[in-house]
Structures are given as C-alpha cells and as structure tokens.
Amino acid sequence: MSVDHSGTSEVNKSDSAPLFARAAAAASRAEVRLAGVIDDYFRSEEDRxxxxxxxxxxxxLRATVQTIxxxxxxxxxxxLGDHLGRFCTTTPPRDVGAAALVHRLRESGLLRDRALMAELFAQVRQDHLSAALLxxxxxxxxxxxxxxxxxxxxALAGAARAYLDAESLRRSGRVADLPDMLRERLIWWVAAALRERWAVAAPSRTAVDRAITxxxxxxxxAQNDQDRSDVAADRLAAALGRAPAALPDHLIRALEEGHLLLFITLLSQALALDDREVRALVLDVHGEGLWLALRAADLDRVAIARIGLLLADADPRRDIETLADMLDAIAQVAPDEAMDSLALLALPAEFRSAVRALDNAVMR
Structure with a gap:
C-alpha cells in the first residue's frame, strides 16, 4: 500500500523556510565580514x-544617544499628557537603553555618516591627547x-570660568560636543529609532508622531550655547586675543595644562581659520601643517620647538627628531608664505569640501 507524503512534504518545506533564510543571511554576512577583514589586513597601521x-x-556615541x-x-x-494611555499600548520609556538604539541606527546605515563619525573620532583623539598632556x-x-x-x-575672568565649567561638564558626561547641524541630524535619527520602539495603536500613530516631532x-x-565647550573656548580665546603679543605664551600654557581645545581655538582665531581644520592639523602626528600654521602666526623657533616637544611627550607616535632636523627650515619660512600655504583652509567649508572632492577625483 502506497503512502501519500505530499502533505508532509509541504509542511516540512514551510517549517524549514525560516531556517534556509537564516542560513542564506549568515552566508551573506560571512562574505561581508571576510571582505572587511581583508580590507583591514592590507590597511597600514597608521590608517587603522x-x-x-x-x-x-x-x-x-552611546552617551550622546542616551542623553538625546x-x-x-x-x-x-x-x-501627550493624559492622552498617553489612549495613544500608546506601551509607555514611552524615559530610561532608554542606548546600546539598543545605537545598534538599530548602526544596522540601518545611518551612522555611516562621514561628517558625524569624523567629528566623534576627532573629539575622542583630542580628549586622549589632552589627558596625556595634562x-x-x-x-x-x-x-x-x-x-x-x-x-x-x-570679562576675562568670566570667560575663563565659563570655559572651565563647560569643559568639566563635558568631560564628566563623556557626551559629544556636536555642532548644531550634526546634533540636529542625530536628534532626528534617535527620534525615528524611538518611534519604532513605541507600540502605538494604528489610528493614533499621527498623534504620537506629532508628539515626537x-x-x-x-x-x-533648547540647546544652550553657554554649556558648549567650543563656544566657551571661542569667548575665552577672544578675550585673550586682546594681547596678540602674548599668543605664543598662551598657546604653550594651554598645552601645559592639557587644554588642547583652547590651544586649537587660540590658533584658529589668530589665523582666522576654521577651528576644525586647525584641529586636524594639531591631531596629525606628522605635524608639517601645524608647524606652518605656527609660523603663519609668527611664532619663533623656540616657541615652535617647545610646542613640538610638549606634543611629542604626550604622543609617542610623533617624531621629535624629525622636527629638530626641520626647525631651522621652519623658522626661515616667512609668516605670509606660511599663510599662503594654508589658503585652502580659509575657504568656506562647503567650497573647501568641493575643491577637495575634485582634487581627490583627479588623483584617482
């Protein structure tokens, strides 16, 4: 007597479909992971x-997302007030798990934002160098x-107190001090991720979306500029800038006390350059651009050597011997020639970005 297995086969195929889907997804992830490992293997230590x-x-990032x-x-x-129970089947959580939100944003690809990640990396490196200097x-x-x-x-006393307070607040919270454009972008992303987590009855989605918006x-x-370290540093640098002859001493004292943000702001104001461009020069372990910037600010050989030594002591990757060999050549560069070499950094940010993109396209 024959047995009909057709029904069983259909059931088994239906039951195993999720397993096959997961296996296919795992294979896909393995390929992506392998590609990433290969790229990392061939990347130089300096770029890793x-x-x-x-x-x-x-x-x-977690601390910043948690705060937002x-x-x-x-x-x-x-x-939502008294309407909360009518609109939401689960209460919007006030103590939100940042790790889950960051995972969701990362999974979506939103965090692959060049400007945001560049800012986070730079702030972390700035903090590490500041701590090492201190x-x-x-x-x-x-x-x-x-x-x-x-x-x-x-005015000077008030600016100094505001800067110290802002830096203390930022360092204690480990929250990123984002410029307005990036902060607003991240707020909208976190709002969208929170929206997914709130179980809302379909007819009430519009009301809840309006509340989140x-x-x-x-x-x-509600962002208070008074609490931002970069704004406080701008005000203090402007107050100190009333004595331009003291700039070399101010730069050295800022480094000696681990106030790298103030060092960057003082130099950027003296040269009328974007502070993030100056920060990039300061964080570059090779330092050629920084030495030119210091000459553009008319610092002499002794001051440049002192700054180079302070940075090298704080960051072993910096080659103090190379700087010693270059010092005479650096000191011979006229300030206006040094400023000309940094002319691109004085362009508006969007213009600068477009020029670099075109230059990079030609290089490829």
Whole structure:
C-alpha cells in the first residue's frame, strides 16, 4: 500500500523556510565580514583605527544617544499628557537603553555618516591627547586658567570660568560636543529609532508622531550655547586675543595644562581659520601643517620647538627628531608664505569640501 507524503512534504518545506533564510543571511554576512577583514589586513597601521579610539568613540556615541533619547522621551510624554494611555499600548520609556538604539541606527546605515563619525573620532583623539598632556604637565606649575578666572579683568575672568565649567561638564558626561547641524541630524535619527520602539495603536500613530516631532524641535531649540565647550573656548580665546603679543605664551600654557581645545581655538582665531581644520592639523602626528600654521602666526623657533616637544611627550607616535632636523627650515619660512600655504583652509567649508572632492577625483 502506497503512502501519500505530499502533505508532509509541504509542511516540512514551510517549517524549514525560516531556517534556509537564516542560513542564506549568515552566508551573506560571512562574505561581508571576510571582505572587511581583508580590507583591514592590507590597511597600514597608521590608517587603522586603534582599539582605544574605537572603544572611546563607541562610549561617547552611546552617551550622546542616551542623553538625546531621554530628553526626547520626557518631552514627548509630557506633550501627550493624559492622552498617553489612549495613544500608546506601551509607555514611552524615559530610561532608554542606548546600546539598543545605537545598534538599530548602526544596522540601518545611518551612522555611516562621514561628517558625524569624523567629528566623534576627532573629539575622542583630542580628549586622549589632552589627558596625556595634562598627565605630563609640569609638577607644581601655577594653574594658569584658574588664575585667569580670578583676574580683575571681569570679562576675562568670566570667560575663563565659563570655559572651565563647560569643559568639566563635558568631560564628566563623556557626551559629544556636536555642532548644531550634526546634533540636529542625530536628534532626528534617535527620534525615528524611538518611534519604532513605541507600540502605538494604528489610528493614533499621527498623534504620537506629532508628539515626537515637537519633542525633537524643542530639544533642538533648547540647546544652550553657554554649556558648549567650543563656544566657551571661542569667548575665552577672544578675550585673550586682546594681547596678540602674548599668543605664543598662551598657546604653550594651554598645552601645559592639557587644554588642547583652547590651544586649537587660540590658533584658529589668530589665523582666522576654521577651528576644525586647525584641529586636524594639531591631531596629525606628522605635524608639517601645524608647524606652518605656527609660523603663519609668527611664532619663533623656540616657541615652535617647545610646542613640538610638549606634543611629542604626550604622543609617542610623533617624531621629535624629525622636527629638530626641520626647525631651522621652519623658522626661515616667512609668516605670509606660511599663510599662503594654508589658503585652502580659509575657504568656506562647503567650497573647501568641493575643491577637495575634485582634487581627490583627479588623483584617482
């Protein structure tokens, strides 16, 4: 007697379909992972992201997303008020797990944003170099900025206190100090990720979307420039800039106390260059661009040597012997010639970006 297996076969195929789909997805992921490993293998050590920077960047991103998510959740919940239970089948969480949100944003590809990631990497490297400079500071040195905070010059004292407060707040929270454009972009991304997590009855989705939108807009408008380190550094640098002859001493004192942000801001204001471009020169371990920038600011051989030594002591990757060999040549460059070599950095940001894209296309 024959047995009909057709029905069983159809059931088995139906039951095993998810397994086959997962196996195919795993194979696809393995190919992507292999391609990434191969790319990493052939990347030079200088171009590879070190584990310390990777870990600190991930922590800074999580802290920033957590801060934004908690703010948005609180604002949206407050906006919905008594209607919360009618609109949502689960309460919008005020204590949101940042790791899950970051995973979702990363999975979506949104975090592959060149401008955002470049800013995060730069802030982490700046923090690491600042910490290393502070750790190697001269023992018993007079706390320059704290002295400035007690200055009889009320404007200077206020600017110094604001800068110290802003830096203390930022370092304690490990939250990224993002420029407005990037902060607003990240707020909208976190708002979209939160939206997915709220179980909402279909007819009420519009009301909840409206609440999240208003929460995001209010979060953007609530940004207080007084709390931002870069804004506070701008004001302090402007106050110090009233004595241009003291610039070399100010730059050296800023490095000695680990205030790399202030060093960058002082130099960018003296040269009228974008501070993020100057930051890139400072973080470049080879340093040629930085030496030219210091000459453009009319620093002499002794001041440049002191700055180079401070940076090399804080970052072993910097070659102090090469700088020593180059010092005479650097000192012979006229300030206006040095400034001409940095002319591209004085262009508007979008123009600068387009020029570089065209240059890179020609090089390829």
């Amino acid at each position: 992201l070190d584990d310390r920077t990777r870990t600190a960047t991930a922590a800074m 998510a908690q703010d948005l959740s609180a604002r949206a919940s407050d906006h 750790a190697r500071g001269a023992a018993g040195a007079t706390p320059w900025l704290h002295d400035l905070a007690g200055s009889p010059d009320r 208003k929460a995001a807009q209010r979060s953007m408008s």
